[in-house]
Amino acid sequence: MELKLPAGKTEILLHLxxxxxxxxxxxxxxxxxxxxxxxTETLVYGGFFGAILAIALYNFFVFLSTREKAYGIYVFxxxxxxxxxxxxxxxxxxxxPAWGRFWLVHSVPFFTALVGxxxxxxxxxxxxxxxxxxxxxxxxxxxxxxxVVISLVGVMPFSSLHPLLLxxxxxxxxxxxxxxxxxxxxxxxxxxxxxxxxxxxxxxxLAAVASSLRLLGILEHHFWxxxxxxxxxLSEMILLSLALSDRINLLKRxxxxxxxxxxxxxxxxxxxxxxxxxxxxDTSDLIFALDSGGFILSINHAASSILGFAxxxxxxxxxxxxxxxxxxxxxGYDLMIFRDQFEKLGTGVLQTRLRxxxxxxxxxxxxxxxxxxxxxxxxxxxxVLGKATLHAEDVLxxxxxxxxxxxxxxxxxxxxxxxxxxxxxxxxxxFTADVRDDIxxxxxxxxxxxxxxGNLEISYAEKTSAQANGTYMDLIRERQKISPxxxxxxxxxxxxxxxxxxxxITDEGKGFDHKRMEQQEQERLHDMTASxxxxxxxxxxxxxxxxxxxxxxxxxxxxxRQSA
Numbered sequence: 001m002e003l004k005l006p007a008g009k010t011e012i013l014l015h016l017x018x019x020x021x022x023x024x025x026x027x028x029x030x031x032x033x034x035x036x037x038x039x040t041e042t043l044v045y046g047g048f049f050g051a052i053l054a055i056a057l058y059n060f061f062v063f064l065s066t067r068e069k070a071y072g073i074y075v076f077x078x079x080x081x082x083x084x085x086x087x088x089x090x091x092x093x094x095x096x097p098a099w100g101r102f103w104l105v106h107s108v109p110f111f112t113a114l115v116g117x118x119x120x121x122x123x124x125x126x127x128x129x130x131x132x133x134x135x136x137x138x139x140x141x142x143x144x145x146x147x148v149v150i151s152l153v154g155v156m157p158f159s160s161l162h163p164l165l166l167x168x169x170x171x172x173x174x175x176x177x178x179x180x181x182x183x184x185x186x187x188x189x190x191x192x193x194x195x196x197x198x199x200x201x202x203x204x205x206l207a208a209v210a211s212s213l214r215l216l217g218i219l220e221h222h223f224w225x226x227x228x229x230x231x232x233x234l235s236e237m238i239l240l241s242l243a244l245s246d247r248i249n250l251l252k253r254x255x256x257x258x259x260x261x262x263x264x265x266x267x268x269x270x271x272x273x274x275x276x277x278x279x280x281x282d283t284s285d286l287i288f289a290l291d292s293g294g295f296i297l298s299i300n301h302a303a304s305s306i307l308g309f310a311x312x313x314x315x316x317x318x319x320x321x322x323x324x325x326x327x328x329x330x331x332g333y334d335l336m337i338f339r340d341q342f343e344k345l346g347t348g349v350l351q352t353r354l355r356x357x358x359x360x361x362x363x364x365x366x367x368x369x370x371x372x373x374x375x376x377x378x379x380x381x382x383x384v385l386g387k388a389t390l391h392a393e394d395v396l397x398x399x400x401x402x403x404x405x406x407x408x409x410x411x412x413x414x415x416x417x418x419x420x421x422x423x424x425x426x427x428x429x430x431f432t433a434d435v436r437d438d439i440x441x442x443x444x445x446x447x448x449x450x451x452x453x454g455n456l457e458i459s460y461a462e463k464t465s466a467q468a469n470g471t472y473m474d475l476i477r478e479r480q481k482i483s484p485x486x487x488x489x490x491x492x493x494x495x496x497x498x499x500x501x502x503x504x505i506t507d508e509g510k511g512f513d514h515k516r517m518e519q520q521e522q523e524r525l526h527d528m529t530a531s532x533x534x535x536x537x538x539x540x541x542x543x544x545x546x547x548x549x550x551x552x553x554x555x556x557x558x559x560x561r562q563s564a
Contacts (some may be wrong), residue, residue, distance in 0.1 A: 044348050052082040070125040077118030085112040109154040109164040116147030116168075117173050123179050127186045127194060136182040143175050176201065232370070286366070286388035292381055294319045294342055306366075306390065308359030319386075324355040324363040333448060337413045340473050345372050345384065352414075353391060365391035400429045402497035408489050411455045411480050416447040422505065423494045430498055430561050438542050439501070439559060445535035446505050446555065447490065454507030454553055455488035456480065502545070502558040511551035 056078040063071035087107045120140040123129065129137035150167050153159050156359035179201045187194035286306055288299035295318050299311045307314075307322070314322070319342075325333045334354060339349050355363040366388040373385050403426050409415040420443055427436040430552040452458045456468075456479040466472040479485045488508040495502055517536055539546045 022136070032349065038294045047508060049082055049086070052078055052085075056082070059232075070122070073118065073122045073125050073311075077115070077122045080111060080114040080118045084108075084115045087111050109161070109168050112168050112172070113151035113154060116171055117144050117151070119179060120144035120147065120175055123182055123197075126197060127191070129182055129186070132186045132189050132191060134183055136178060136185060139178050140182065143171060146171050147175075154158055155367040189315055234553075261433075268293050288314075288319075288386045288388075290319055290384040290386060292384070294339075294384075297383065306388075307356060307364060318477050322356050324357040329521050333413065333444065336473060342384075343368065345370060347372060352417065356388075367391050394425060397426060397429050400426055400496075402495070404493075404495035406491070408491050410489060411451045411485065413448065413451065413476070416451055417444075419492055420444050420447055423492065426496055427501065430496065430501070435559070442535070442539050442542055442557070443503060443505075446503075446539065447492070450490045450505050450507040450509075452476070453512065454509035456485050457509055496560065500544075500558055500560045502556060504554065504556045506554035509553050511549075511553035514548040514552045514555075 021291050038520055056075050059071050060075045060080070062068070063075060077482045120143045122142045124137055124144075127133070129140060145241050146167075150164065150171065154164050180198065183194050183198040183201060187198055239519065283300070284302055284305070286300065286302045288303075289297040291297055295316060296314050299314050301311060303314055311443055320335060323338065325335065328545050338352065338354060341352065348371075349551075350368075352368050354366055356366050356370050358364050367390075369387045371385050372382050405423070409419055420440070424436070424440045424443060431439065441445040452463065453460075456476065458475065462475065463472065466475040490508075491504075491506045514536065536546070539555075539557060542559070543557045544560045545556065548554065
């Protein structure tokens with residue numbers, strides 16, 4: 001409507017009715033002044049929307065190339081802010097007049113709420129509040145959810161504008177405050193990109209306060225006051241874009257640092273592999289790892305030279321399946337004792353001497369050392385590390401003139417095995433390998449007899465039944481715990497010189513009728529189905545002297561050396 005006003009002062013009264021809050025007092029322009037104003041305003045808003053669109057497009061392409069979530073949220077935030085400015089300044093009235101009065105009015109709270117969604121989600125993503133400020137992370141989630149609810153309610157036909165504007169004002173105020181608090185918290189905790197974020201939100205907050213004071217009439221109308229929010233919003237978008245770039249630079253520096261550390265780790269791994277080859281693969285000793293059930297997890301190449309098996313042929317098989325078995329009772333004890341020791345292996349170390357079977361089926365004497373260590377990899381089960389070396393003769397063996405000793409041991413088979421190894425280690429000084437092996441075999445059986453039949457009073461029938469049921473070790477452990485068996489000991493004496501070797505083995509049991517037993521064992525000696533009960537007969541066949549005391553709980557064994 002064109003007004004023709006006379007010269008002088010004219011007073012005009014207008015009555016305005018509006019569902020929204022009035023943003024400013026009506027202003028009357030001359031045609032020229034209004035043209036100049038619209039030209040300036042068009043340039044300002046054209047530059048503003050163009051800059052917002054350029055920023056959004058640039059960061060959208062960055063998002064496509066990096067797949068960094070923060071860029072995607074930032075694009076949504078920028079477009080929502082641009083749409084909010086457009087509807088707040090009324091541009092949608094000219095662009096989409098056919099949408100109707102309801103949408104023209106309610107589009108303002110809808111897009112304002114979308115800005116709230118974008119700003120809170122961007123704060124969470126950019127500032128990584130889930131890590132740096134968990135409490136504020138929950139606050140931003142709640143505010144984003146509230147903004148989504150307001151935006152949805154705002155486009156419902158039943159919604160009322162005034163309550164929506166109040167809810168928006170409260171949510172916006174809390175959101176801006178929360179963004180400032182989160183930015184400062186994260187910045188103080190050493191996250192450098194947060195400095196641009198704090199500056200951007202501060203500018204936007206100051207412009208919003210200035211615009212509100214203008215609407216309330218506290219500040220006078222001015223071009224920069226009128227467009228302060230748009231200027232601050234554009235500045236915020238630019239600063240946040242810089243903040244994202246700074247964040248990418250930080251990630252790049254972190255990646256470069258991690259790559260450097262990875263390179264160092266690779267060098268360490270290469271060095272470790274080289275040491276592994278020297279310490280494990282290049283050694284002549286057998287190095288292997290077992291699981292808790294005794295199955296071989298890995299074994300080095302020494303398996304080929306020592307046992308004749310390729311490492312891959314032994315991997316996955318039980319270590320017990322490689323123990324040498326010649327069908328003799330004492331060698332059955334080797335396997336039984338070793339299995340029992342392995343099952344009871346705790347944090348200590350097991351050292352023993354065993355005969356393993358080569359690929360050709362021949363025995364190979366190995367000195368074995370086992371130690372249970374922590375788990376390897378993600379498995380929680382412990383691992384047993386093993387080392388086996390070929391049994392070597394004592395370097396002082398040629399210097400031995402005579403040797404003797406005495407021992408007192410409890411009723412444990414592993415202790416009898418250790419004593420057996422000790423008292424037979426020097427036999428090679430004066431006896432051939434065949435004779436030495438025979439003496440060792442008989443002594444093993446006599447020591448076991450002293451524990452089983454002597455101190456523990458296990459009868460031949462009880463032992464036969466337990467072996468058949470697979471409960472023999474349980475029977476031994478049961479007898480070891482009860483009186484009077486648990487307090488008894490076995491005493492061993494021996495003497496070696498150039499003329500002979502003798503041994504005395506004494507237990508604290510009730511003894512037995514050794515003459516009748518010897519007769520029975522002579523009958524079993526040729527019975528290959530018997531799993532035990534041939535110790536005395538074998539002793540008589542090998543030793544020159546086998547003498548029991550009257551009670552039958554002590555025996556002297558002597559072997560004379562044949563003159564050369």
